[in-house]
Amino acid sequence: MNKSKVPKLRRLILDGNAIPYLYPKCFSCMPSLQNISLDANRLTVLRNNTFSELPQLKNVFFQFNYQLKTIEPIAFNSTSLISIHFGYNNFRFDKTKNNNSRFNAEQIFKHTPSLQILDLTNNYLPSDKTTLGLMFAHSDEMKELVLQTVVYCDADREWVHSEFIKRMEQEHIKLCVHHREFDPGVPITENIDKYMNKSWKVVIIMSNDFARSDWCQWECDYVQERRRRQGKDACVLMMLKAIDAYHMTSGIRSLLHTTPYLRYKKGIGEALFWQAVVNTLRRPLSVPPMAI
Incomplete structure (x- = not known):
């Protein structure tokens, strides 16, 4: 579908239209959409990534939506979504024999890190603490969730702090930076494991100095394992300075060959680079990273 069809539409109301089905990413032609209302339709399934391409x-x-029977695991996958009004659907969240086929308690709200309001009025909530706990396991961390962990070498510290971090936090993108967030007195490997597991994505800023650092190589291997489990869109690669053949490692080469990456350009093309960085960090996990 042509994404330029309705680029300025912000509010879409489709109430009471007897809609039976929504395709994944069916709203991708409306990139400025902020509010969607789908009340009183005939949907039986809410598919994965229905809202994922709406930044x-x-x-x-x-x-x-009384006929709703199934919510796929990442149907609400959205990094920007603040409120979900899911009342009066009579949906069976309660534990029954076919619970696993209807919804995934652990995943259903896991991929909405900005969620602040969730209305579940008049549904069948689970009575068992295990299922209920899985559904809301991430709610306590929603406002504290670190969206991106930044991996870089100390030689590139000045650019990372004066340019990258400053620009991203002006865009209200929350970052985890080791000297600021890591817990004092805790081994560095435990800190890395803790904060990478809390992160939505991991940003790797590469250069010759990065390739020479043993710690950076260890973190790179860690990210490779995460990438194998979560897909290539779980990490964002940025080439600050080109890595020459002498310093190139097999781990970095593997990442570069299998994952699109952003190459920093100062002067002409720099504005395009920064816009691509912001867009990539805000994209949901189902959307592959950009390359320029």
């Missing part, structure tokens, strides 16, 4: 989406209204 400005804030509110979803999905009420009075």
Whole structure:
């Protein structure tokens, strides 16, 4: 679908239209959409990534859909979504024999890190503490969730702090930087494991100095394992300075050959680079990273 069809549409109301099905990413032609209302339709399944290509989406209204039987694991996958109004659907969240085929308790709200309001009025919530706990396991961390962990070498510290971190935090992108977030007195390997597991994505800023660092290589191997488990869109590669053949390692070469990466350009093309960085960090996990 042509993404330029309705580029300025911010609010879409489709209430009471007897809609039976929504295709994944079916709203991708409306990139400025902030509010969607799908109340009182005939949907039986809410598919994975229905809202994933809407970077400005804030509110979803999905009420009075009595025929809804299945919510796929990452149906609500969205980094920008603030509120989900899911009341009066009579949806069976409670534990029954076919629970696993209807929804995944651990995944259903895991991929909405900005979520602040969740309305589940008049549904069948689970009575067992295990299922209920899995559904809301991430709610306590939503406002504290670190969206991106930054991996870089000390030789590139000045650029990372004066340019990258400054620009990203002006865009309200929350970053984990080791000297600022890591817990004092805790071994560095434990800190890395803790904060990478909390992160939405991992940013790797590469250069010759990065390739020479043993610690950076260890972190690179860690990210490779994460990438194998979560897919290539779980990491964002940035080439600050080209790595020559002498310093290139097999681990970095493997990452570069299998994952799109952003190459820093000062002067002409720099504005395009920064816009691509922001867009990539805000993309949901189902959307592959950009390359320039």
